[in-house]
Amino acid sequence: MTGVASYYLEFKARLRDRVSALLGDSEREEALRDPHSKRKPRPCGFTIHTGIGCTMGCLYCYIGDMGFPIDSIKPYPLSGVQLVYALLNNRYFLPGREGSLIALGSVTEPLHPAVLERTLEYIEAVKRYMGNHIQFSTKAYVSKTTAAKLAEIDPGISPLVTIVSLRYSSILERNAPKPDLRFESIRTMSEAGLKPLLFLRPVIPGITEWEFEEIIDEAAEHGAIGVVAGGLRVSRGIIDRLRDTGVDLREIEKRIKIPLGKLRAGVQYGVEVSDIKEKIAAYARRKGLKYFPSACMANLYTHGETCWRMISLGLEGQGSPLREPSKSSVEEALRDIGCSGFFKGFSEGYIIVEPDRGCDIVLAGELLRCWFKACVRFSKSRGKCLEDCGGVW
Incomplete structure (x- = not known):
C-alpha cells in the first residue's frame, strides 16, 4: 500500500x-x-x-431515548x-x-x-x-482553574458554550447553570487565551427566533469569537416533556413532516429551522462574529486551519495551503483502500464520488475529508450515503 x-x-x-x-x-x-x-x-x-449519563435535565435532550441515564x-x-x-x-x-x-x-x-x-x-x-483536533460543548460553569488547564493542554481546543434561551432556561434546562454563568464561562475561557463560541443548539422554533439577538449580543460582549447554530431533533418523549411544561409547540408542529401524535417512541425526527439559522448567521456577522454552519468548521478554525467549504462561504483561510482534489488524486486515494470509485467533480467545497459496490464509503469519506479538507458526497451508492455535518466538511 x-x-x-x-x-x-x-x-x-x-x-x-x-x-x-x-x-x-x-x-x-x-x-x-x-x-x-x-x-x-x-x-x-x-x-x-x-x-455516562447527565443530570442537567434538559427537556430537549435525546440521550434518554438512546438508553443513557438522565438522573446520574x-x-x-x-x-x-x-x-x-x-x-x-x-x-x-x-x-x-x-x-x-x-x-x-x-x-x-x-x-x-x-x-x-x-x-x-x-x-x-x-x-x-x-x-487530533478536539472540540467540546458544555453548559457547565468553567472556572479560571479549569480554563487554564484546558489552555495548557490544548491552546487550540474548540469550546462551544450552549445557550439556547434566556427567558425559558429554567424550564428547558432545569438543572443546568443559569445562562449568566455560561456567559461568564465564555469570558473566563477567552481571558485564558481560548477561542470560545456560542453554541445555539438546538434552535427551538417559537423560542429561539425571539431571543437569538439578545443571546448573541451577550456572547459577543463576553468574548465569544463566533456562533454555531444547530438544528432540533425531537422524539415522542421530548414532545411530551415540552408539552407538560407548557411550552408552545405550534411552531414545532408546523415544521415537522409528521403529526406530533404519530411520532414513534424512541425515534428522532428533524425539525426544519433553516430560515431561523439564516437569520442567526446574518445577525452574528453584523455583530462582527464568525458564523460557522457546522461545528467541525469551528474546530478547524480555533486550531488555525480551514477547509474548502469554509473558503467557499467566505470564511478567510488559515494555515497551510489546502490540497486541491482532482480526478487523479481522489481516485488514487480511493484505490489505496481498495475502493475503485470514480471522481465526479469538485465544487463549492464538495468532492463528488461515485463508489463501486464493494467500497467502504465510511472509510473512504473519512480519508478524503481529512486529506483534502473537503466535504464528501457519494452518488449512486448502493450503500448508505455518508452524511456529515449536515452536508458540510
Whole structure:
C-alpha cells in the first residue's frame, strides 16, 4: 500500500504499538471491547464519551431515548491511554493533526464536576499521543482553574458554550447553570487565551427566533469569537416533556413532516429551522462574529486551519495551503483502500464520488475529508450515503 492511506495507516500502526506497550493484557482487551474501537464518525467527527449519563435535565435532550441515564453521571471507565488505544484500533479513525476530528459532549456534560478529571485526562492523552483536533460543548460553569488547564493542554481546543434561551432556561434546562454563568464561562475561557463560541443548539422554533439577538449580543460582549447554530431533533418523549411544561409547540408542529401524535417512541425526527439559522448567521456577522454552519468548521478554525467549504462561504483561510482534489488524486486515494470509485467533480467545497459496490464509503469519506479538507458526497451508492455535518466538511 502506497500513497494517502499509507500515510495514515503506517503512522497509526506505529502509534498503536507505542500505546499498546503502556497497557496490560486486560487493559488492552477492555479497550478493544469498547464501542470507541468500532464507532463510525458522526457529523462533527468522532464523538468521545467522557462520562455516562447527565443530570442537567434538559427537556430537549435525546440521550434518554438512546438508553443513557438522565438522573446520574459517572466517569467513563476507560483510562486516557485505553481510550487512545481503542481509537487506534478503530478502522475508521485517522490519527494526527491532519486526521479525524474529535468532539466531546454529545451524550454527557464533559465539564461536570463528576467527570471533569476524566475529560481533562482524555484531552491530554489525545494531544500527547495523537494530536487530533478536539472540540467540546458544555453548559457547565468553567472556572479560571479549569480554563487554564484546558489552555495548557490544548491552546487550540474548540469550546462551544450552549445557550439556547434566556427567558425559558429554567424550564428547558432545569438543572443546568443559569445562562449568566455560561456567559461568564465564555469570558473566563477567552481571558485564558481560548477561542470560545456560542453554541445555539438546538434552535427551538417559537423560542429561539425571539431571543437569538439578545443571546448573541451577550456572547459577543463576553468574548465569544463566533456562533454555531444547530438544528432540533425531537422524539415522542421530548414532545411530551415540552408539552407538560407548557411550552408552545405550534411552531414545532408546523415544521415537522409528521403529526406530533404519530411520532414513534424512541425515534428522532428533524425539525426544519433553516430560515431561523439564516437569520442567526446574518445577525452574528453584523455583530462582527464568525458564523460557522457546522461545528467541525469551528474546530478547524480555533486550531488555525480551514477547509474548502469554509473558503467557499467566505470564511478567510488559515494555515497551510489546502490540497486541491482532482480526478487523479481522489481516485488514487480511493484505490489505496481498495475502493475503485470514480471522481465526479469538485465544487463549492464538495468532492463528488461515485463508489463501486464493494467500497467502504465510511472509510473512504473519512480519508478524503481529512486529506483534502473537503466535504464528501457519494452518488449512486448502493450503500448508505455518508452524511456529515449536515452536508458540510
